[in-house]
Structure formats: C-alpha cells, structure tokens
Amino acid sequence: MINLNWYPVWRRNFLVWKKLAGPSLLGNLADPMLYMLGLGYGLGGLLQSVDGVPYLNFLAAGTLAYSVMNSATFETLYSAFSRMHVQKTWEAILNTPLTLKEVLLGELFWATSKSLLSAVAIMLVIWALGLYDNFTMTLALLPVALLTGFCFAGMGLAINAVSPNFDFFLYYFTLAITPMILLGGVFYPPSALPVWLADIAAWLPLTHAIELARPLVLGRIPSDIVLHGLALIAYGGIGFAAALKLTTRRLLK
Amino acid sequence: MSPLILRGLTKSYGGVRVVDGLDLELEPGRCHGLLGPNGAGKTTTLRLALGLIGADAGTVDLLGYPMPAEAALARRKVGVVPQVDSLDPDFTVRENLLTYGRYFGMKGREIEARIPYLLEFSGLAGKADAPINNLSGGMRRRLTLARALVNDPDLIVLDEPTTGLDPQARHLIWQGLRRLIGQGKTLLLTTHFMDEAERLCDVISVLDQGRVIVRGSPRELIVKHIEPHVVEIYGDGLNEWKDCASSFCKRCEQAGETLFCYTDAPDKVVAQLEQQPGLRYLHRPANLEDVFLKLTGRDLRD
Numbered sequence: 001m002i003n004l005n006w007y008p009v010w011r012r013n014f015l016v017w018k019k020l021a022g023p024s025l026l027g028n029l030a031d032p033m034l035y036m037l038g039l040g041y042g043l044g045g046l047l048q049s050v051d052g053v054p055y056l057n058f059l060a061a062g063t064l065a066y067s068v069m070n071s072a073t074f075e076t077l078y079s080a081f082s083r084m085h086v087q088k089t090w091e092a093i094l095n096t097p098l099t100l101k102e103v104l105l106g107e108l109f110w111a112t113s114k115s116l117l118s119a120v121a122i123m124l125v126i127w128a129l130g131l132y133d134n135f136t137m138t139l140a141l142l143p144v145a146l147l148t149g150f151c152f153a154g155m156g157l158a159i160n161a162v163s164p165n166f167d168f169f170l171y172y173f174t175l176a177i178t179p180m181i182l183l184g185g186v187f188y189p190p191s192a193l194p195v196w197l198a199d200i201a202a203w204l205p206l207t208h209a210i211e212l213a214r215p216l217v218l219g220r221i222p223s224d225i226v227l228h229g230l231a232l233i234a235y236g237g238i239g240f241a242a243a244l245k246l247t248t249r250r251l252l253k
Numbered sequence: 254m255s256p257l258i259l260r261g262l263t264k265s266y267g268g269v270r271v272v273d274g275l276d277l278e279l280e281p282g283r284c285h286g287l288l289g290p291n292g293a294g295k296t297t298t299l300r301l302a303l304g305l306i307g308a309d310a311g312t313v314d315l316l317g318y319p320m321p322a323e324a325a326l327a328r329r330k331v332g333v334v335p336q337v338d339s340l341d342p343d344f345t346v347r348e349n350l351l352t353y354g355r356y357f358g359m360k361g362r363e364i365e366a367r368i369p370y371l372l373e374f375s376g377l378a379g380k381a382d383a384p385i386n387n388l389s390g391g392m393r394r395r396l397t398l399a400r401a402l403v404n405d406p407d408l409i410v411l412d413e414p415t416t417g418l419d420p421q422a423r424h425l426i427w428q429g430l431r432r433l434i435g436q437g438k439t440l441l442l443t444t445h446f447m448d449e450a451e452r453l454c455d456v457i458s459v460l461d462q463g464r465v466i467v468r469g470s471p472r473e474l475i476v477k478h479i480e481p482h483v484v485e486i487y488g489d490g491l492n493e494w495k496d497c498a499s500s501f502c503k504r505c506e507q508a509g510e511t512l513f514c515y516t517d518a519p520d521k522v523v524a525q526l527e528q529q530p531g532l533r534y535l536h537r538p539a540n541l542e543d544v545f546l547k548l549t550g551r552d553l554r555d
Contacts, residue, residue: 008355015352016343092339094305096356096404097325252305253266 005098009106010113012089013079017114028074028114029121032067036060036125039187051189053218060131061214062186064122064141068148069206071115073177076156077169080107084160084251091251100252104157104244111153112146119145126217133219140216148209151232154239155205161246180206185214205235254317255279256408256439257302262311263463264297271297273463274311279408284430284440286450288545289460290554295443296336298460299412302441303333316407329357332401336412338393340385346372346396347381350403357404367403374432375399376425391422398429409433411442415449427453447542457541461549471541478544480504482519482536486512489531501525508551515539 017024036059044055051058083089090103123141125131132138159172183190183197184206190198201207208228215222222228257279264272272294279285287295300306302313304324313320318327341349350371354364372378375395380388388396394414401409414430415423423446430453434440444450450457451471458465459474467474475481480503486494487510495512498505501521502514514522519536526534 005358008352008358011355012341012352015348016341019343087342088335088337088339089341091335091337092353093356095303095328095331095333095335096353097328097358098356099325 005102006105006109009093009098009103010110013083013106013110014113028067028071028118032063032070032118032122033125036063036122051218056129057131057218058189058214059187060122060126061141061217062184062210064119064126064145064217065148065184065206065209065213066181066186067118067122068115068145068209069152069177069180071118072111072149072152073156073172075111075114076107076153076160077163077172078166080111080157080160081163081166081169083107084247085163085165094251100248101244104240104247107157108150108153108240111156112149115149115153116142116145119149132217137216137219141213144209144212144216147212147229147232147236148205151205151209151236151239154236154243156239157243158239158246161243161250180204183207185210205232208232254281255314256281256316257441258312258314259298259302260312260314262298262301262313263309264294264301264306265309270463272301272308275460275464277458277465279439279441280456281439282434282437283455284434284442284453286454286457287441287443287460288445288447288450288457289443290549292554293460293549294463295460296412299410299441299443303328303331303410329404330407332404332406332409334397334401334409334411334414336416338397340393340396340400342385345382345384346377346388349385349396350400353400354403359404364403367405371399371402374402374429389422391418391425394418394422394426395429398426402433406438408439408441411440413443413445415444415446423449447540447545451541459545459548466548467544474544475539475541479539479547480515480517481539482516483539483543484514484516484519484522484526485535485537486514486526486532488533490529491532494529494532498522498525506551513543515543 040056040059047055049055093103094100119141123138126138159169163169183193183201184204185201190201190207193201208231212222212225212228255278257277259275259277262272262275263270275294275298287298289295301308302315302320304313304315304321304327307321315327316330320327341352344352347368350368351361351364368381372381375398377392377396377399380392385393398414415426418426427449430440455470456468457471457474458468460466467478469477491510491512495505495507498512498514502516504515506513516522523534523536526532
C-alpha cells in the first residue's frame with residue numbers, strides 16, 4: 001500500500017482526461033456552478049437570509065460538497081465501468097506486474113484528484129464573488145474536498161464492482177445520491193427537516209462533508225471535525241475494501 | 254530451466270473440474286501449442302499459469318517463481334496477448350505502448366527507445382501517431398503483439414492470436430511469431446486453427462476435459478495417431494457405397510453428409526470411387542485437424 005505502483009494507472013487516466021478535458025471540464029464544473037448561481041440568485045432573491053447569511057453564501061459550501069460527490073461518483077461508476085467492462089483496460093493491466101489492488105488504488109486516487117478539481121472550480125467562484133468570510137479558512141476546504149472525494153470514490157468503486165451494466169447505476173443514484181442531495185443539507189440547513197428525518201440525514205456521508213465545508217465558507221470553525229472526518233474516511237475505506245473484494249471475485253476467480 | 258512448469262493443476266467452478274490434474278512443461282526457445290475444444294480448459298490454464306487465479310490443487314512455476322504468490326515478479330518477464338482486444342481506444346499507437354510500458358515500471362525514455370523497434374516489428378512504422386480507432390483489425394492485433402513485447406519478455410503467452418483475422422493479417426502475425434522464436438523466445442499459444450498450430454508449434458498439447466491427452470510435435474502426432482491419407486466422400490449413393498467401403502478402407506467416419514476414409518492405401522479407394530459417378534471425393538494427406546477430431550470427437554462443445 002505504501003508503494004507507488006498505482007501511479008501508472010493514475011497517470012493513464014490523467015493522460016486520457018487531458019485529451020478530452022474540454023467537454024469533461026464543462027460537465028463537471030459548469031453544471032454545479034450554474035445550479036449555484038441560478039438557485040443562489042433566483043431563489044435567494046426571495047429569501048431574507050438563511051442561517052444568518054445571504055442564500056448564495058449558504059449554498060456555496062453545499063454546492064462544493066455536492067460537486068465533489070458527483071465528480072467522484074461519475075468517475076468511479078461510468079468511467080471506471082467503461083474501463084473495466086467495456087474496454088477491458090483493467091484486464092490488460094492485470095497481465096503486467098500490477099495487482100488488482102494497485103489498479104483500484106490508481107482509480108481511487110484518480111477519482112479523488114478529479115473531484116478535487118471540481119472543488120477548486122467552486123472555490124474560484126466563492127473567491128471571485130466574495131461569498132466567504134475569512135480567506136484563510138476557505139483554504140481548509142481543500143482537505144475537506146479531499147476526504148469527500150475519497151469517500152465517494154471508495155463507495156463508487158464498490159458499486160462499480162457489482163454492476164452488470166450501465167443501467168444498474170440508476171439504482172445507486174436514485175437510492176443514495178439523490179436522497180443525499182435533497183436531505184444532506186445542500187439547499188437548506190438540516191434543522192429545517194422534521195427531527196426523525198434530520199436524524200437519518202445526519203448519517204449520510206454528504207451531510208458530514210457539508211458539516212465541515214459550510215462553517216469554513218462562513219468563517220466559523222466546524223464543530224465535531226474529528227467525527228465528520230472519520231465518518232468520511234470510514235465510508236470511503238469500507239467502500240474501497242468492499243470494492244477490492246468484490247472486483248477480485250468479478251475478475252480474478 | 255523451463256519457463257513454465259504446471260504440475261497436477263486442478264481448478265473447479267461450481268463443482269465442474271475445468272482443469273483436472275493437468276501437467277505441462279515448456280521447453281525454452283520453443284513454440285508450444287495448446288489445443289482443445291471449447292471448454293477444454295485452455296484459457297483457465299493460461300490464467301492459472303499467469304497467476305491471475307489460484308489453483309485448487311497443484312503447482313505453477315513461472316520463470317522460476319511460484320504462482321500466484323510471486324506473480325508480480327514473474328510477470329516482469331512475460332508478455333501476454335489476450336483473446337479480447339484491450340487496447341486503449343483514447344490513445345494513439347505510441348501512447349498505447351508508452352502507457353503499457355509504465356505498468357512494468359519502465360521509464361519513459363526506456364520505452365521511447367524501444368518503440369521504433371516495436372513499430373517495425375509489428376509492421377506499424379509510420380503509424381506511431383495514428384489513433385487506435387483508425388487501425389484495421391489486423392493492425393490492432395499486431396499492436397497488441399507489439400504491446401506484449403514492450404518489456405522484452407522471455408515467455409510470450411498468446412490466447413487465440415489470429416481469431417477473426419483475414420488470411421493476409423494471419424500471415425503477418427505468423428511472421429512475427431516466427432521471428433520471436435528465432436530470437437530464442439518461448440511461446441505458448443492457444444488456437445482453434447490446426448493449420449496455425451501445425452505451421453508454428455514445435456510441441457503441441459491437446460487438452461480435453463481439463464487435462465493433456467496427447468503431446469508431441471505436429472508430425473509425431475499425425476504419424477502416431479492417424480493413417481497417412483484421407484479421402485473425403487460425398488454425394489448421391491454415399492450410403493450404399495459406405496456399406497462396402499470397410500473392405501478397402503481401414504477406418505471410416507461419417508459426419509453429416511460426408512464420409513471420411515482414413516487409409517494407408519488411398520489408390521484402392523480412389524479406384525473404387527472412379528466407378529461411382531454420383532460420388533465426389535477429395536483425396537488429401539492427413540493433417541493435425543484429423544488427429545484433433547479423432548482424439549476429441551466430432552461433437553459440438555458449446
């Protein structure tokens with residue numbers, strides 16, 4: 001795990017991404033920005049303030065976390081599945097000295113890196129529009145994005161491992177991703193939910209990410225940093241361990 | 254030292270023994286063919302040999318390393334041409350080779366230095382910057398072979414290297430493989446084409462039901478297992494003629510509308526057939542396919 005054998009796998013994905021960066025950047029970055037600005041200004045115009053700040057400022061951290069989640073999830077579902085199942089890229093790599101664990105680590109770190117890029121794009125908007133309170137604090141959004149990307153990349157690889165085809169991913173989106181977007185606190189504070197629903201929402205990985213990101217944008221120190229950080233690491237770590245086991249069963253039995 | 258030794262190899266899937274006590278030992282510098290009907294265990298044997306999967310019983314020794322424990326070490330000096338195309342469609346020819354070389358821990362400069370040779374070897378000189386999707390099926394196959402050579406392997410494993418190719422493309426692949434044998438590389442290939450095995454392989458192992466049922470050079474196998482001549486007969490009146498055929502034909506087999514006569518004395522059979530205007534025939538020397546069909550039967554294995 002300490003070695004860097006996974007790096008050529010990461011690099012392969014990076015080189016392909018570089019060739020097709022234009023449309024990829026547009027999809028990954030422009031989309032969440034449009035959501036944030038459209039809802040922030042449009043809906044925000046109707047609201048006095050949320051949590052004591054203008055709605056656009058409130059929405060910024062949620063958009064960042066949601067964008068990171070989307071980016072890591074799409075990469076480990078559709079893109080990784082295409083490499084594993086359609087192009088047989090992983091099987092080609094497994095004929096070299098690299099192991100499946102190293103292939104999956106390369107994919108994990110690649111998806112995390114790509115999601116970090118999504119975070120940076122949102123951060124640029126946050127800085128440009130002055131949606132933050134304390135600039136130095138916004139820099140702490142980077143490690144938060146890193147943990148969030150890791151979390152969703154690990155979980156995504158586990159789903160990828162059991163998927164028979166591209167359509168299967170809709171289950172994950174409908175049953176996991178969409179509920180998180182709607183309940184995890186992207187668009188409104190979780191306190192607006194009925195208690196029983198807020199209690200459930202508190203367990204969602206996206207909620208943990210937003211609990212860390214939002215205070216940082218609004219110039220406050222997040223509470224329960226260790227709890228939220230460990231939760232993200234646990235979701236991602238368990239996801240990756242499951243991915244390794246299930247992909248081994250799928251490709252190397 | 255033998256590049257690959259398999260001993261008592263066994264692997265079951267869902268209670269079915271796909272590989273069943275298989276023994277195989279490769280001689281260095283030779284081309285070895287693994288023949289067998291579908292489901293005989295060829296691909297599973299290759300996967301076990303490469304350490305991609307572990308055996309239920311038996312041992313695999315690849316280039317001196319026990320498999321699958323030391324697979325990563327052994328595969329540094331092994332090249333693999335898989336059955337299914339797995340080239341990177343987003344890369345050019347050169348980028349495919351570069352990227353693949355990095356999986357072996359090679360430096361970019363090291364791989365770059367090898368690319369001109371690999372392109373020349375595979376007849377792709379001038380195609381270095383071509384996107385993969387612009388290549389014909391034969392070119393893709395040759396690039397897959399070139400990719401397998403990026404690490405200068407001692408042993409090259411090829412799973413059906415010419416399936417789906419036209420005759421011109423097959424001949425080009427064969428030329429490449431002969432060149433590798435000439436360089437002293439050891440080859441292990443599976444194929445369904447008996448003419449391919451007969452042309453390329455020094456040693457052939459026929460697999461059926463997960464074990465090696467015969468082994469030898471193509472010529473040895475033909476001499477040992479089959480009569481030297483074959484007369485294939487078809488047409489009206491075959492059934493009547495068949496009844497008396499046994500008197501001058503050593504062994505007869507009927508497959509559909511065709512009767513195969515295996516014989517040491519083809520002249521007698523041909524003389525008989527000349528008197529049967531309704532029957533058409535083809536007289537040819539026996540080949541590896543005849544041996545294969547005799548040993549593994551004519552039934553379909555789906």
